[in-house]
Amino acid sequence: MVQTNKILSWFTLLLLVGLGVSCGQDQKTLNQSARALRNCADDQILTTAQQNTIRQQLNADEKTRQIDEIFRQKVRGGLNGNVLVAQKGMILYKKCFGLGHFERSQRDTLVEDSKFQLASLSKTFTAVATLKLIEAGKLSFEDTIQKFYPDFPYHGITIRELLSHRSGLPNYQYAFDDSMKVNFYKKEKPYPSNATIMRWFATVKPTPKPYNIPGRGFSYSNTNYMVLASIIEKATGQSYEAFIQKNIFEPLGMHQTFVATTKNDSINHHRTAGYQWNRRIPKDYYDDVVGDKGIYSTTGDLFRWYRALNGDCLLPKKMLAEAFVPRSFERKGAKNYGYGFRMMLDDTKQPEYIYHSGWWKGYNTMFWFSPKDEYVIIILGNRYNTTVYRVKELIDVLHGGSNNKVSAEENEVEI
Numbered sequence: 214m215v216q217t218n219k220i221l222s223w224f225t226l227l228l229l230v231g232l233g234v235s236c237g238q239d240q241k242t243l244n245q246s247a248r249a250l251r252n253c254a255d256d257q258i259l260t261t262a263q264q265n266t267i268r269q270q271l272n273a274d275e276k277t278r279q280i281d282e283i284f285r286q287k288v289r290g291g292l293n294g295n296v297l298v299a300q301k302g303m304i305l306y307k308k309c310f311g312l313g314h315f316e317r318s319q320r321d322t323l324v325e326d327s328k329f330q331l332a333s334l335s336k337t338f339t340a341v342a343t344l345k346l347i348e349a350g351k352l353s354f355e356d357t358i359q360k361f362y363p364d365f366p367y368h369g370i371t372i373r374e375l376l377s378h379r380s381g382l383p384n385y386q387y388a389f390d391d392s393m394k395v396n397f398y399k400k401e402k403p404y405p406s407n408a409t410i411m412r413w414f415a416t417v418k419p420t421p422k423p424y425n426i427p428g429r430g431f432s433y434s435n436t437n438y439m440v441l442a443s444i445i446e447k448a449t450g451q452s453y454e455a456f457i458q459k460n461i462f463e464p465l466g467m468h469q470t471f472v473a474t475t476k477n478d479s480i481n482h483h484r485t486a487g488y489q490w491n492r493r494i495p496k497d498y499y500d501d502v503v504g505d506k507g508i509y510s511t512t513g514d515l516f517r518w519y520r521a522l523n524g525d526c527l528l529p530k531k532m533l534a535e536a537f538v539p540r541s542f543e544r545k546g547a548k549n550y551g552y553g554f555r556m557m558l559d560d561t562k563q564p565e566y567i568y569h570s571g572w573w574k575g576y577n578t579m580f581w582f583s584p585k586d587e588y589v590i591i592i593l594g595n596r597y598n599t600t601v602y603r604v605k606e607l608i609d610v611l612h613g614g615s616n617n618k619v620s621a622e623e624n625e626v627e628i
Contacts, residue, residue, distance in 0.1 A: 281306060298607065301587045343445065346445065346448055361443075362447070366415060378432060440504075471509050536552040567584065577592075
């Protein structure tokens with residue numbers, strides 16, 4: 214990956230404009246700041262000469278051939294979706310396999326702009342958005358949930374513990390009796406929002422205490438990132454969708470990326486549907502609860518996300534590094550979790566690979582990258598298929614068939 218020269222003196226200005234805490238900023242300044250962030254990612258785009266040099270260094274044609282064989286095998290195994298593989302800033306492989314909607318047959322084949330529900334991969338955006346607010350002084354790692362939601366029934370849980378899945382909170386999807394859904398449907402509308410779930414926690418108190426003592430251990434729960442998205446809304450006075458659109462998607466030029474709750478009809482242009490085999494899965498009861506899931510994107514926009522993360526475009530390097538510090542340290546092994554990112558550790562307990570996967574109602578997603586070898590693997594599927602999560606063969610190819618540290622057991626990633 215070609216690294217840009219960072220203009221650190223701009224960063225405070227960018228945060229003030231992006232987070233809406235400055236006064237008297239005119240539209241020209243706002244546009245200039247957004248362009249600066251977009252340029253940070255764009256500056257990593259390779260020239261033709263650079264691509265030719267890197268292509269020879271990587272033996273790119275042979276890698277592309279092998280990658281194609283692997284994905285065609287996955288397609289034979291049921292993969293339906295879009296994929297992108299890049300190394301050192303150069304796209305080695307980009308393909309679309311299958312349909313966006315099966316009931317429309319060949320009239321709806323997948324294209325590069327097809328939008329997929331990212332499922333838990335959405336957590337990477339919620340984590341970075343939270344870190345941006347911490348960097349701007351709007352939040353603190355040690356803030357508790359009660360600072361923003363005084364009636365939340367579980368105490369002693371900090372933003373740090375929410376980010377690292379160490380809160381002990383139960384998963385909201387299974388925490389409430391079905392009668393809540395029935396009563397809510399009659400009184401208001403059929404689908405709950407984040408505010409609804411936060412209100413349920415405050416009024417129903419589904420369990421007398423968290424499943425685990427806060428901070429005691431790692432326990433992955435979607436509730437953590439639903440609560441973080443809710444805190445973002447309280448801290449900024451904006452919806453989660455509005456904040457993340459203004460401060461991440463738009464500045465980075467991610468024009469095909471949206472939160473599911475958006476009223477922007479552009480989300481429906483090449484929007485896919487999720488399938489279990491060939492059965493379309495209807496809108497889920499919790500589809501409008503976001504932060505833990507709910508972002509729709511494309512392989513191309515996720516490649517921009519990768520470039521932004523590696524180009525230090527969104528946060529100072531020191532703050533972004535917090536996301537990649539291992540924090541699920543109770544169990545020995547290579548797998549670990551930081552702030553919104555999973556990782557595989559090397560022998561020195563440093564991140565060898567950083568990734569996040571996802572599953573939600575027919576969608577399977579994988580976003581996997583290597584800081585050392587500068588490659589990214591992006592797989593977005595809309596028909597349930599576990600081959601999305603098996604990336605060992607691809608890693609072998611990208612390593613040139615040697616020095617691969619991912620065992621078959623480690624390759625079974627969590628979702």
